[in-house]
Amino acid sequence: MGTLNGSKTMTKLKDRVVIITGASGKLGTALSRHFHKAGASLVLAARGEKRLRRLENSLGKERVLAIPTDGTDVKAVRKLLKIAVAKFGRVDCVVMCTGTWKQISLASNDTLAAERLDEDHYAFAKTAFVTGRVAFKFLQRRRGVVGLIAHISSHAAVRPRLAGNDTYGPTKAEASHYMAILNAEKKRLRIKNVQVTDLRPATINLPGMGLSSEQQRKAVQPSTIAEWIARHIGKKRVAPFKHFETKEGFAL
């Protein structure tokens, strides 16, 4: 059994194949490291090749393949899934982890806010729509494997009272809503071999977030999210959404 943060044990992922979009980002990198440590084979995706290759190299290249991919590009996502199967023989899980939070509030410049809405829509909603839908159909056709689609949303998708989320909140909500649609379609069409879950973390303890040591301790740990996903890979029933809360007293 592998160890997680030196203490807890992590679900073994030997022979499991996980695709991560937004792999080169802060959370994507943390999740990639956890899954790799647990024994999974990884296909790392993001648009920029340099950071992706850096992560691939740092993981030692064993059980790792980096494929530069734009998660909004239908053909590119289809190719990503095909390459994963060609290289590792199967796909067990697709983790969607794209885009970056930027603060926009009523006090922000309106033109800037409108531009940011387009950017957030592209990075969050369109990636979830295209990658989610293409992966769903692909996994549906794979017999003998229960595939998991894990979309990293945010608590801001369902909590309008959180400040500074004028563009992040609505575009995350759109992405989360599409996961609910995929779940509804799954039920309607009685599809049993694809599971879809919308993960809604509060602030995560990641490098480069500028959190104090107290905030780091009380924030959501990436290992908690990694372990939750790992535990649900291959399961025939997975909750359609899941919140990950910070510890009491956490304040930004």
Ligand SMILES: NC(=O)c1ccc[n+]([C@@H]2O[C@H](COP(=O)([O-])OP(=O)(O)OC[C@H]3O[C@@H](n4cnc5c(N)ncnc54)[C@H](OP(=O)(O)O)[C@@H]3O)[C@@H](O)[C@H]2O)c1
């Ligand atoms: N950080 C937190 O506390 C927190 C809390 C809750 C939820 N989340 C969610 O977790 C996810 C990752 O956050 P983060 O803090 O790790 O952000 P990040 O460090 O900025 O990483 C974003 C990643 O997304 C990739 N990306 C952006 N657009 C893409 C596209 N069209 N296709 C493929 N990849 C794309 C980026 O690489 P390229 O630009 O090279 O494509 C990068 O790898 C986001 O969805 C965020 O909302 C984060």
